Amino acid sequence: MTLSVDKPLLRALHGERATRPPVWLMRQAGRYLPEYRRLRARAGSFLQLCYSPDFAVDVTLQPIRRFGFDAAILFSDILVVPHALGSDVRFVEGEGPRLTPLAGEADLGRLSSERLHEHLAPVYATLRGVARELPDEVALIGFAGAPWTLACYMVDGGGSKEFAATRTMARAAPELFARLIDLLTAAVTDYLVAQVEAGAEALQLFDSWANVLPADERRRWCIEPIGRIVRAVRKNVPDVPLIGFPRGIGPAYAEFASATGVDGLGLDTSIDPLWAAEALPPSKVPCLQGNLDPLALVAGGTSMLQSADRILEAWAGRPFVFNLGHGVLPQTEPENVALLVEHLKSRTK
């Protein structure tokens, strides 16, 4: 693997200030794009699509062709890892993912990482396919769900407001729950390293449900396992930057950054960019990423550009990657995205 530091995204993640911030958007490939909806209409279930390299390569590249982002992110889903471990994962149209809830020791015993790479081979094929077609200056981002967030879906059996089943297991049976987290930590590490071997040049860990935990449990179930993943991935593929996105953890972003040692820190919409500039300086984390309100992108126009400028001004003195604070919403007009990217690319400071 050779390090391509000529790519603006990688430069920023390595802590270099740039003449303009690199930009990509979470869920930049997806339902808001008519070319995605056309492909999607012909294909099968959502999970089948994640395992269809032809489809996934095309969809990953769609927003690069249309908007000229600085990075492509693998089109896939965080639940391919539980699926590869033996969880029963279905996507119910309009309802989100459904899994058979993992309730105890016996269910945990049925999970195995033995066939992880065999199961995920189509994902690696997608990465190889994208890497072949990507313009030279565009970086390829791989990703995985963080252990805590994956465990939430596995134990609660799907999305939830409280993840009460998961949090009850974590409190009532911490040894059992630790075994699940350890299994996921190892699987996610192997998966990320394999993604790099297939062409990923940067990696993002999504801890979407980090916000439901109190401080002590957040330390144990989110921060500590992610720190282990960062260290293990770095040992295997030393120069590949890792971005952590522990959504909704507020002031604990500072602790997360120092304790995990991530290169990039994804900030959610609720974080004031001015607070982040002060509390998360380059000495604490090489690169910030975020955090435009996805609703600003829905609104478009001057209101969107003003919101973007507030981020650009707050972070002008430091390396950062421009992104949203959460994923692109399906009702977003593609022309708003084009206007945003044009605006960002016209900046030269």
Next chain:
Amino acid sequence: MTLSVDKPLLRALHGERATRPPVWLMRQAGRYLPEYRRLRARAGSFLQLCYSPDFAVDVTLQPIRRFGFDAAILFSDILVVPHALGSDVRFVEGEGPRLTPLAGEADLGRLSSERLHEHLAPVYATLRGVARELPDEVALIGFAGAPWTLACYMVDGGGSKEFAATRTMARAAPELFARLIDLLTAAVTDYLVAQVEAGAEALQLFDSWANVLPADERRRWCIEPIGRIVRAVRKNVPDVPLIGFPRGIGPAYAEFASATGVDGLGLDTSIDPLWAAEALPPSKVPCLQGNLDPLALVAGGTSMLQSADRILEAWAGRPFVFNLGHGVLPQTEPENVALLVEHLKSRTK
């Protein structure tokens, strides 16, 4: 109105340190109590119950009788204010509230605060009834939803993950949305003052959806209106402490406290009590309130008591009210609540 500073809750909210922290729990009256479920089975719709003083007085007092909390909180719902202004509010069993979405100028024009107090008279009757029966040392807390959170329910027409309709209106039609927020700000102010006249001795403002907004909009739609309410209520009923609970705003709790001037600051589960001890000292806010994980209360036993002790230790040097970081969950065992209260009352430091 005479101020009863002999009550531990009021002392704490006025910034006095106590030998033990006063305690009450959000949703301390409700479905987890068998005596509540028995009464609830006989009665009508949820909103009808909020307007039935006999029922509401009894339900408000149930947890006081059983556990000996330091405060009773009015049994009601934040949506009685939109209802009193003319919104169509229904509670669908198992689905939560449904409102006819407020979509534009014409819908806003149909709302009126003319019959606010007439509509809410049963709530005031409930407060008078509770005040008569409450033990001398127990304080009575009134409450309202904050304007932003009420607007979310009114414009989106119910609960939501994103509140996309509300946030789109706030961005696309800020003048119209400001009129809605102003109407709610005035109505909430009048409602809170009337609650004090009916017997409430402290007031809490719930801004449950403050977490969905970016910093600049949070300032405009959450913090600024709450500041106006605090100042107006204080002008009318000077010595009644106000508690703000802007859920999920993370580091912005500090800005919220200074900008609104609340007496008490309710912290959600995600906030590290140690961070709060440092970032929110008594010079910034007289009293903290929170923030035990409701799942700790579900788990009970040693794990719950250890989590409680972490809060007690972090805040030992300052005035605070012990509470949860969110409401009591329906699956909570009442005996866990009894154990927690006993534990807190046995502390003398």
